[in-house]
Amino acid sequence: MRRVPAAAVPVFAAVAGSVSVFAPGTSKAHIAYLIGFAAVVAAAWLGLRNISGPSLGAYRLVCAALSVWLTGDILYDILDRIAGPLGDVTPSDILWLSGYPLLVTGLVKLVRLRAPGRQRDGMLDAAALTTVVAWLFWQFLILPAAESQRLSLGMFVGAGYTFGDVMLFAATAILVFAPGSTRGPARYLVAALTLTLIGDISISLLPTLFPELSRSGQADRFDGLLLLANSFLAGAVVHRNAAKVAEPEDTQAQQRLHPVRVVFLGIALVVLPTVTGLHSFGTFVSRASLLISIAMLTSFVLVRFVFVVREQERIKAALAHQAEHDQLTGLANRAALRAELELELFRASGFGPVVYYMDLNGFKQINDRYGHAAGDLILVEFARRLTSTIRPADTAARLGGDEFVVLATGVDDEPGARMLAQRLRDLAEEPIQWNGETLHFGVSVGLAAWGPLDRPSADNLVAVADAAMYAEKVARKQALAALVEAPQTSVGSS
Known part of the structure; x- marks a missing residue:
């Protein structure tokens, strides 16, 4: 009309x-x-x-x-x-x-x-x-x-x-x-x-x-x-x-x-x-x-x-929360982690504090195959498991991508530190369901404690934990490669 x-x-x-x-x-x-x-x-x-x-x-x-x-x-x-x-x-x-x-x-x-x-x-x-x-x-x-x-x-x-x-x-x-x-x-x-x-x-x-x-x-x-x-x-x-x-x-x-x-x-x-x-x-x-x-x-x-x-x-x-937290996961961001780590180093004594550097295994493959929505689900779910595992006095942060850090303040010795590291690895044992698909992933963990090092700075402590995580990731890849090549070697030698 x-x-x-x-x-x-x-x-x-x-x-x-x-x-x-x-x-x-x-x-x-x-x-x-x-x-x-x-x-x-x-x-x-x-x-x-x-x-x-x-x-x-x-x-x-x-x-x-x-x-x-x-x-x-x-x-x-x-x-x-x-x-x-x-x-x-x-x-x-x-x-x-x-x-x-x-x-x-x-x-x-x-x-x-x-x-x-x-x-x-x-x-x-x-x-x-x-x-x-x-x-x-x-x-x-x-x-x-x-x-x-x-x-x-x-x-x-x-x-x-x-x-x-x-x-x-x-x-x-x-x-x-x-x-x-x-x-x-x-x-x-x-x-x-x-x-x-x-x-x-x-x-x-x-x-x-x-x-x-x-x-x-x-x-x-x-x-x-x-x-x-x-x-x-x-x-x-x-x-x-x-x-x-x-x-x-x-x-x-x-x-x-x-x-x-x-x-x-x-x-x-x-x-x-x-x-x-x-x-x-x-x-x-x-x-x-x-x-x-x-x-x-x-x-x-x-x-x-x-x-x-x-x-x-x-x-x-x-605005204050956004300035100190990751928008996707709600965990602390790099700036907030650094500020908390500086504070803990100022009052550090004994073995701790301990920094755990984590990187997810298989995350890139999931992201490439199923898209960013599936990748974001992995990150959010892992962050949820992380916050439910650590103590209230500890700090969990996401540095970017699939890299996470935990700052633990109540760890007294190396066995206790390695026990917590294993608990963090276990967080990736249960797969995640997404649109009818089962998503499997893992996590490599490296740690660095204040006590054994020669009075490190915040950056140095994170770098040492990062290097330990990378070494664990490389060792894992080598172990997987050896596992794949093992049957071929046995056949050739016979």
Whole structure:
């Protein structure tokens, strides 16, 4: 099916909504608005046919929000024609209010799809900023209206729209702060939410700031703005990359802290104390709401700070571990082994410490025949057997390839050293199963102790153990060669 260009939807809505801007309150403006809105909703539902995957459900909620808003407008017109001028509260308010949670739920689902398990920081930042905005709405919109009139259904409905705007602001903040791409359809969503907030707030403030304009029907000019906002929602649905809005960005982009995010959080921290200094709070309710908002904002910021500190500690610990350990096997690397050996030589006495240098027999043949995956399995399994055999005070290291070293500190004499060497050789007795194949390998072990040598350095001790291992490997190869040639010699001599 041919896709409608995303940019064409807001362009069409701007043309249809311009009638409301230049001729507010007229029947032509209202008809153009309804036709434009119906076309926008139809384009959104048709755009769903080009979307597949997990983001489809989220976009369905966006289309449902547009549909209930349009239904509310149509119902209002029908009731107005049947019953005449309507009051402050109508059945359409139920539909208009229900669109807010539908839209916010759809947007949150998109964020969860593109940042699975990584929404925490964005949610906390959005909650901090939303707390400030919610308090401003409460203090300067809801509370003055509640104090100037008795409790009524109309007052609660008006508060519901304000609460809906707070929900939209929270959704916008979450969409901006959460990891993932902010290009393509995401820009349409942010533009839609921003225009909706501007339109709703303007309509709410107009009767208070400019009552004469409200009475003359000038508020109808904002119908074009709201139509344009809804068209951006539909534009996000019909966008050719609509499904990609749920895909995360690269890892480096996810880890960067955007400067705008810092600016918004700074504004959130400054607004409450600034307003407190400039505005007097004469009622108990206004003072209580201020204290509650400050407590909530402080809690969000502190929790965010604790998570940041813990994440930094985790990263530092991970980097420190990587700097001292082999990534494949988890054993100590060459640098960590050298540091530990230097320390042991500084406090050495008697026979030890003892260095065991090991090289796997048959590893190259396994690697060449079965691939690196099989070779890595051999290395990881041998490292596991190694760590389960040595004592906690000993150090096991991988120098690279199939070369391993054990630094033993509790060996008191040569028989004990050779006994441990034999235990290390025995680690390769049991073969390893891999993809239905039985992998046999061995290990050659050479040792060098501090006591018998003339006070060696760390490098010298490792070199002596390496040489002893190499001698054992050569002797093993010679023994195998002699074993192969033995039957041929006996046949020839007979």
